[in-house]
Amino acid sequence: MNIVCLGGGPAGLYFGLLMKLRHPEHKVTVLERNKPYDTFGWGVVFSDATMSRLQVADPVTASEILGAFNHWDDIAVHFKGETMRSGGHGFCGIGRKRLLNILQKRCEALGVELVFEAEVDAHADIAAQYKADLVIACDGINSKVRSRFAATYKPDIDERQCRFVWLGTRKLFDAFTFAIEETEHGWFQAHAYQFDGDTSTFIVETPESVWKAAGFESMSQEESIAFCEKLFAKYLDGHPLMTNAKHLRGSAHWIKFPRVICDQWVHWDTSADGRQVPYVLMGDAAHTAHFSIGSGTKLALEDAIELADTFERVGHDVKGMKEVMTAYQATRSVEVLKIQNAARNSTEWFENVARYVNLPPQQFAYSLLTRSQRISHENLRLRDDKFVAAYERFMASLANFDDSAKAKSTPPMFLPLQARGVSLKNRVMVSPMATYSAVDGLPGDFHLMHYGARAVGGAAIVFTEMTCVTPEGRITPGCPGLWNDEQQNAWARIVDFVHAQSDAKIALQLGHAGRKGSTRRAWDGIDMPLNDIARDGANWPLMAPSALPYMDGVSQVPHEMTQADMDAVLAAFVSAAKRGAKAGFDWLELHCAHGYLLSGFISPLTNHRSDAFGGALANRLRFPLAVFTAMRQVWPQDKPMSVRISAHDWVEGGITPDDAIEIAKAFKAAGVDFVDCSSGQVDKREKPVYGRMFQTPFADRIRNEAGVRTIAVGAISEADHVNSIIAAGRADLCAVARPHLANPSWTMQEAARIGYTDLNWHKAYVSGKRQMETNFERAAAMAAMSASPAAAKGEN
Ligand SMILES: Cc1cc2nc3c(=O)[nH]c(=O)nc-3n(C[C@H](O)[C@H](O)[C@H](O)COP(=O)(O)OP(=O)(O)OC[C@H]3O[C@@H](n4cnc5c(N)ncnc54)[C@H](O)[C@@H]3O)c2cc1C
Ligand SMILES: Cc1cc2nc3c(=O)[nH]c(=O)nc-3n(C[C@H](O)[C@H](O)[C@H](O)COP(=O)(O)O)c2cc1C
Numbered sequence: 001m002n003i004v005c006l007g008g009g010p011a012g013l014y015f016g017l018l019m020k021l022r023h024p025e026h027k028v029t030v031l032e033r034n035k036p037y038d039t040f041g042w043g044v045v046f047s048d049a050t051m052s053r054l055q056v057a058d059p060v061t062a063s064e065i066l067g068a069f070n071h072w073d074d075i076a077v078h079f080k081g082e083t084m085r086s087g088g089h090g091f092c093g094i095g096r097k098r099l100l101n102i103l104q105k106r107c108e109a110l111g112v113e114l115v116f117e118a119e120v121d122a123h124a125d126i127a128a129q130y131k132a133d134l135v136i137a138c139d140g141i142n143s144k145v146r147s148r149f150a151a152t153y154k155p156d157i158d159e160r161q162c163r164f165v166w167l168g169t170r171k172l173f174d175a176f177t178f179a180i181e182e183t184e185h186g187w188f189q190a191h192a193y194q195f196d197g198d199t200s201t202f203i204v205e206t207p208e209s210v211w212k213a214a215g216f217e218s219m220s221q222e223e224s225i226a227f228c229e230k231l232f233a234k235y236l237d238g239h240p241l242m243t244n245a246k247h248l249r250g251s252a253h254w255i256k257f258p259r260v261i262c263d264q265w266v267h268w269d270t271s272a273d274g275r276q277v278p279y280v281l282m283g284d285a286a287h288t289a290h291f292s293i294g295s296g297t298k299l300a301l302e303d304a305i306e307l308a309d310t311f312e313r314v315g316h317d318v319k320g321m322k323e324v325m326t327a328y329q330a331t332r333s334v335e336v337l338k339i340q341n342a343a344r345n346s347t348e349w350f351e352n353v354a355r356y357v358n359l360p361p362q363q364f365a366y367s368l369l370t371r372s373q374r375i376s377h378e379n380l381r382l383r384d385d386k387f388v389a390a391y392e393r394f395m396a397s398l399a400n401f402d403d404s405a406k407a408k409s410t411p412p413m414f415l416p417l418q419a420r421g422v423s424l425k426n427r428v429m430v431s432p433m434a435t436y437s438a439v440d441g442l443p444g445d446f447h448l449m450h451y452g453a454r455a456v457g458g459a460a461i462v463f464t465e466m467t468c469v470t471p472e473g474r475i476t477p478g479c480p481g482l483w484n485d486e487q488q489n490a491w492a493r494i495v496d497f498v499h500a501q502s503d504a505k506i507a508l509q510l511g512h513a514g515r516k517g518s519t520r521r522a523w524d525g526i527d528m529p530l531n532d533i534a535r536d537g538a539n540w541p542l543m544a545p546s547a548l549p550y551m552d553g554v555s556q557v558p559h560e561m562t563q564a565d566m567d568a569v570l571a572a573f574v575s576a577a578k579r580g581a582k583a584g585f586d587w588l589e590l591h592c593a594h595g596y597l598l599s600g601f602i603s604p605l606t607n608h609r610s611d612a613f614g615g616a617l618a619n620r621l622r623f624p625l626a627v628f629t630a631m632r633q634v635w636p637q638d639k640p641m642s643v644r645i646s647a648h649d650w651v652e653g654g655i656t657p658d659d660a661i662e663i664a665k666a667f668k669a670a671g672v673d674f675v676d677c678s679s680g681q682v683d684k685r686e687k688p689v690y691g692r693m694f695q696t697p698f699a700d701r702i703r704n705e706a707g708v709r710t711i712a713v714g715a716i717s718e719a720d721h722v723n724s725i726i727a728a729g730r731a732d733l734c735a736v737a738r739p740h741l742a743n744p745s746w747t748m749q750e751a752a753r754i755g756y757t758d759l760n761w762h763k764a765y766v767s768g769k770r771q772m773e774t775n776f777e778r779a780a781a782m783a784a785m786s787a788s789p790a791a792a793k794g795e796n
Helices: 010-022 048-057 059-068 096-110 144-148 208-213 221-231 296-314 318-351 361-369 377-383 385-398 445-455 485-501 563-583 597-602 622-634 657-669 696-706 719-727 738-742 746-753 767-786 789-793
Strands: 002-006 027-031 043-047 070-072 075-079 082-086 091-095 113-115 134-137 155-169 176-183 186-194 200-207 255-262 266-270 276-281 417-419 422-424 428-430 461-468 505-511 587-592 641-646 674-678 709-713 733-736
Touching (some): 002 010, 010 027, 010 096, 043 096, 043 296, 048 091, 048 296, 059 091, 059 096, 070 186, 075 361, 082 361, 091 096, 096 113, 134 144, 144 276, 155 208, 155 221, 186 221, 200 208, 266 318, 276 318, 361 385, 377 385, 377 719, 385 719, 445 461, 461 485, 485 505, 485 563, 505 563, 563 587, 563 622, 587 597, 597 641, 622 641, 622 657, 657 674, 657 696, 674 696, 719 733, 719 746, 733 738, 738 746
Parallel strands (some): 002 027, 027 113, 075 176, 428 461, 428 733, 505 587, 641 674, 674 709, 709 733
Antiparallel strands (some): 070 091, 155 200, 176 186, 186 200, 266 276
C-alpha cells in the first residue's frame, strides 16, 4: 500500500511507524509543514495505563519514551492556603518536542519517508499526487481536510467558556499540581507538571468573563504573563513563566478550547486518476478532549494503534479497505466518546470552579480529583488508601460522627445525617416508585410487605410512591391516596411496622397527577387513557394549568384550572399532609416533578397561562410554592420536607438546569430542607442523555450554587457511586430506585461488597450477614489476583 499521513504530529508519525514496522513493503510518507524538530508546545502527560498500550504496540518506541519520561505519582491541590496531596496516580510527563523527536527517529529507522516544510494546500489532491491508497488526515485541531470534506465528516465544534494559556517554567513541580487562586475579578487556576529535567508545563485558565474583567483583552503578552507570575508567585519560587508563542501578539495566545466531535471519520474521495481513496481522520483532527484530563496525545496514539491493528486483523491491502475503515470508526468513536464524556465533566468543573469554592478545602480537592466521574471513591482508594482513610475520617467529622476509636474509617455512604429532628443512619434512600397495587387509593398487604422489606433492607429512609391527594389526582386506579380515614389508618399500619421492625425512617410523597392522570397501570400501557371500563370505571376528568394534553390525539385534554380548582387542590394537599403527620410519617415530600400537576405549573412547556400563575418563572412557581408553604405550616416543625423537581425538561424551550437553580432557591426560601433532583417526563419530545449517575450534576449544581441540601437520583447503582457523590459534596442523600425493585436489601448487599460490616441487620437475618461478607471478601481477593496494577489505576 501507499500511505500518506498529512501531518507529522503524534498521530501521523506513530501510525506511519506502526504500519512500516509490521509491513516494511508498504510505502509510508508523512507530510509536515514544520521543519524537523521545530514544533510548539511544552509537555504532555500519559497515564501508566496508556504506557502499557504503547508497550504492546511497539516496545522499542515505548522504552525510548519511558527513558525520556518524568514519572510522578502524586497530585497536589493548593487551595485557600492549604495543600491536599494524594498519591498513586501514576503519570508520565514528556516534552512534546522530545516525544516527536523519538517518533521521528523511529520513523526514519524503519524507513518512513518524512517530508518536512511541506505545507499541504487545503484542496490538494494528495491521492493523485502521491499515488496514495490511503490518506490519513492527521493535521491537528484546525484540520484543513476536515473543513474541506465537512459535508461528510459533519464536525461539531463547541468553543468552551474558559480562556487558557500554555506556558512553561523552570520551577520543577514534584507532583501534578493544581493551584487555584482568587482575584478581585474571580478565580484563576493553574495546571502544572514537570516533563523533563529542567522544565514544567504551566497552564493558566479562567472563565472568559473573569479574563475580560481582569483586562486581559487589552494586555500585551508580557503584561498578561506578568499578571500570572504575580498571581501564582508563591508556587513559582521566583522562576519566570515562559512562552513559546512569541509570534502571537497581545491576548492572542489565550485561547478557548474547541471540543471537536465528528459524525463520520472517513471520506471517500475520487482522485484525479479516477480512484476512490479514503481520507481518514485521526487524532485532534477527528476529536479533542479537554487538556485537563491530559488525553489528547493518548487518543491520537490510540487511534493509530487501532487503525494499524484493524489492518492487521482484516488484511493490510487495498481490498479490505472499506471493512477496515468501517471497523476503525465503529471502535474508536465509541472509545473516544467515553473519554470525551469524562473530559466534558472535567471541562465543566474547571469552568465552574466558583461553584465549589465554598466547600471545605479537603472536599474541594476531593471534588476536583473525582471531577471526571472516571475516578471513583474505590478507585482513589486503590491509588492511595491512606489518603482515602484520612478523607473518610474528615467526612465523619463533618457529619459529627465520631468513629476515631474504630480500626477502619467509615465510608461516606454510611455516615449519619441529621435533618431537623430526624436522624438518618446512612445516605441511602429508597426512591419513590409507583407500584399500581392499591384499590380505591387504599394501600394493602402488598404495600406492607413491599415497604416493610425495603425498610429492613438497610436503607436509611424509604419513600412511598406518589400518594395522591384526591381520587381525581391519581395517575392510575392502582395509585394509593390519602384523602380518607381508612387510607390514613392503612398507611399508619405500614409506618408502625417500619418503626417497630427497623431503624429506617419512612417518608410520604404527596402528589397530584394533573394532565397525566386517569391512565392505565404501567404494565397495561403506561400513560395511556383507561380502556378496561368494566374493571377500572370510566376515565375521570383531568385538570392542569393549561388545557394541553400530554400526548396529542391520545391523552385526554385537561381543563384549565380556575382559582376555585387551585383552592380545592391546595386544601387537599394540606389535608393529606395533616393525615400523613397523624399516620406517623417521618418526612414529607412534595412531588413537583415529572409533568404532574405542580410540575405542570413550573414548566413553560405545559403552563401557557396569562394570569398571575403563568409567564415568568416566578409566576409559574406561585402555586407550587403556595401549596408547599401551606403544607409546611401544618407539617410538624421537627420533621423535614423535601421537594422533587424535574431539573431539566430535556426539550428546547423547557426547564433548564439554570432554571432549576432558581426553582431550588425559591423552595429554599419557602423552607424546604432538601431538593430531590430528578428530571424529565414533562414532555414526550424529551431527549435525555442517560448514563451512570446522569442526574447527579443537577444535584451538585443545586447544592453548591443554591446552597440547599440535595438528593441525587438516577442510575446510582453501586456503593461506589454513593460514596463518590457524598464524599465530593454533590448531594447529601442518594435515592436508589430500580435496584431496590430487584433487591430490597440493596444497602445490606452493597455494605458487604465494600467490606463495611457495621450495618445493623434485622436480628432474624443476622445469620446470613457473615456469610455474605465472606463471599464478597473471597470474590474481591480473586479479582485482585487477576487485575493488573495499571488497570487498577485506570486513567486520570
Ligand atoms: C494547552 C494544551 C495542553 C495539552 N496537554 C496535553 C497533555 O497533557 N497530554 C496530552 O496527551 N495531550 C495534551 N494536549 C493535546 C495534544 O497536544 C494533542 O492532542 C496532540 O498533539 C494531537 O496529536 P495530533 O497528531 O492529532 O495533532 P498535532 O499534534 O496537532 O499534529 C498535527 C500536525 O499536522 C501539521 N499540519 C497541520 N496542517 C498541516 C498542513 N496543511 N500541511 C502540513 N502539515 C500540517 C502540524 O504542523 C502538526 O505538526 C494539549 C493541548 C493543549 C492545547
Ligand atoms: C416503576 C417506577 C415507578 C416510579 N414511580 C415514581 C413515583 O411514584 N414518584 C417519583 O417521584 N418517582 C417515581 N419513579 C422514579 C424513581 O423514583 C427514580 O427517580 C428513577 O427510577 C431513577 O432512579 P433509578 O435509576 O435508581 O431507577 C418511578 C420509577 C420507577 C422505575
